[in-house]
Amino acid sequence: MPPIPELEEIRRKQIIDATLLTLSHKGYAKATMAEIAAAANMSKGGLAHYFQSKQELFKAAFTEFYRLIFDRVEREADLIDDPLDKLLGFESLFAADDPDVEWGYPLLFDCMSVAGRDPEYRTLFSRWVDNWVVLLSRIIREGMDAGLFSPLEPEPMARTISAIYQGVATRWFLAPEDHSYEWAFHSYQTAIRGLMAPYIIANQP
Amino acid sequence: MPPIPELEEIRRKQIIDATLLTLSHKGYAKATMAEIAAAANMSKGGLAHYFQSKQELFKAAFTEFYRLIFDRVEREADLIDDPLDKLLGFESLFAADDPDVEWGYPLLFDCMSVAGRDPEYRTLFSRWVDNWVVLLSRIIREGMDAGLFSPLEPEPMARTISAIYQGVATRWFLAPEDHSYEWAFHSYQTAIRGLMAPYIIANQP
DNA sequence: CCCTTGACCGACCGAGCGTCCGGTCTATAA
DNA sequence: TTATAGACCGGACGCTCGGTCGGTCAAGGG
Numbered sequence: 001m002p003p004i005p006e007l008e009e010i011r012r013k014q015i016i017d018a019t020l021l022t023l024s025h026k027g028y029a030k031a032t033m034a035e036i037a038a039a040a041n042m043s044k045g046g047l048a049h050y051f052q053s054k055q056e057l058f059k060a061a062f063t064e065f066y067r068l069i070f071d072r073v074e075r076e077a078d079l080i081d082d083p084l085d086k087l088l089g090f091e092s093l094f095a096a097d098d099p100d101v102e103w104g105y106p107l108l109f110d111c112m113s114v115a116g117r118d119p120e121y122r123t124l125f126s127r128w129v130d131n132w133v134v135l136l137s138r139i140i141r142e143g144m145d146a147g148l149f150s151p152l153e154p155e156p157m158a159r160t161i162s163a164i165y166q167g168v169a170t171r172w173f174l175a176p177e178d179h180s181y182e183w184a185f186h187s188y189q190t191a192i193r194g195l196m197a198p199y200i201i202a203n204q205p
Numbered sequence: 206m207p208p209i210p211e212l213e214e215i216r217r218k219q220i221i222d223a224t225l226l227t228l229s230h231k232g233y234a235k236a237t238m239a240e241i242a243a244a245a246n247m248s249k250g251g252l253a254h255y256f257q258s259k260q261e262l263f264k265a266a267f268t269e270f271y272r273l274i275f276d277r278v279e280r281e282a283d284l285i286d287d288p289l290d291k292l293l294g295f296e297s298l299f300a301a302d303d304p305d306v307e308w309g310y311p312l313l314f315d316c317m318s319v320a321g322r323d324p325e326y327r328t329l330f331s332r333w334v335d336n337w338v339v340l341l342s343r344i345i346r347e348g349m350d351a352g353l354f355s356p357l358e359p360e361p362m363a364r365t366i367s368a369i370y371q372g373v374a375t376r377w378f379l380a381p382e383d384h385s386y387e388w389a390f391h392s393y394q395t396a397i398r399g400l401m402a403p404y405i406i407a408n409q410p
Numbered sequence: 411c412c413c414t415t416g417a418c419c420g421a422c423c424g425a426g427c428g429t430c431c432g433g434t435c436t437a438t439a440a
Numbered sequence: 441t442t443a444t445a446g447a448c449c450g451g452a453c454g455c456t457c458g459g460t461c462g463g464t465c466a467a468g469g470g
Contacts, residue, residue, distance in 0.1 A: 027322050032427065033427080034426095044429085044450070045430090045431085048428090048429070048430080048448095049448065053428080053429085054427095054428065106318075109321045112314045112317070114232075116311030126380040126383060159384060159388065159392070163372040163373045163376045167373065167375070171371075174327060174330050183361055191369060191400055193399075195399050197402075237457060249459085250460090251417075251418045253418095257459090258459080259458065
């Protein structure tokens, strides 16, 4: 009998946090169960009590990871009023010194790498993308409702925008010597403006 | 004394081909030296005779891989005359049934995943990008020389274009249910047209 | 005909890994 | 107080893999 009924939830969170921490500086391939157990102040056996395999644990960790990211992005989008500015304003994701960013990208690359062969991880990746698409679609609809954008299909446009964001961010992250923050931000903004240009209704004077 | 002096080159090519083949359906993490050796019709010892470590072999293989891709892309670009059409015309890279494409993307994701932590692979990734940038910059310069584009900095634009291409292609490859060929091609073309629009000189009637 | 050289073999080693499992401890129920 | 169940421990097991190393064989030089 568990003394505290929520113990399982607490432990799972504790383990997942430790997994993300370990993953962040070791990577998917080199993170071991022993290391994760140690980071969670637990033994390998205790860890196995809550997650029966490494795969299961990693999938739970990755799911938790993108939940974290979206909480954050959504909060930031809420602070901006103008829909176009919202679309253009993901600068916080180009913050090199932010720990979330620093280990978030490698984690995403790990997921993509595995997804190249494993359908289950492909689903994880799709869900990651879907979150972005939902967020961006909502912003586009806001713009249409406010009479700022002329009618367009929100979802394909949202997918295009997020794909462009990901492409630019990947370069910036993996080859920063050749892709400065300025380049990344300018590239992203120019590309999005170019895409949205046909749909932006000139503001009345 | 080797009976054929070029034997070493032949063997290295043979091994690298086998490595790419093995990598293509096993992935970086799960491809073993024994398997590669078998694919090269050779023993582990023979393999070790030419490549002293797995890392060394993989780096050579990846370098060869992007040489292959660029030979191909360059040849295809040569077939098109109009510079803008060249920029817009990488459709062969959205060919799902092409074996080069089918295993090329996973290989690139593997490289990116390792590059997230390993500076040597980061350099490999940079070189991969640089190849694209050189190719695209040349096309942009052609357009400027031909009076089709007004003056612009070719390199940053080339980097933006290739980043967008990569972002779109990644989605198309990893989440094809949600990102059709039509979506990918339209997204890429629309984005590039939007970027280039300010620099396209209206053709005289 | 022997000796050297280099290509190549494949059994083996040792490290590292995920998983399993017998056991211990603690808290509740009887 | 005793019994029981679940939480957790940590060593052992089995396996895989990269790298090594003594050996074989064929070709050419002396």
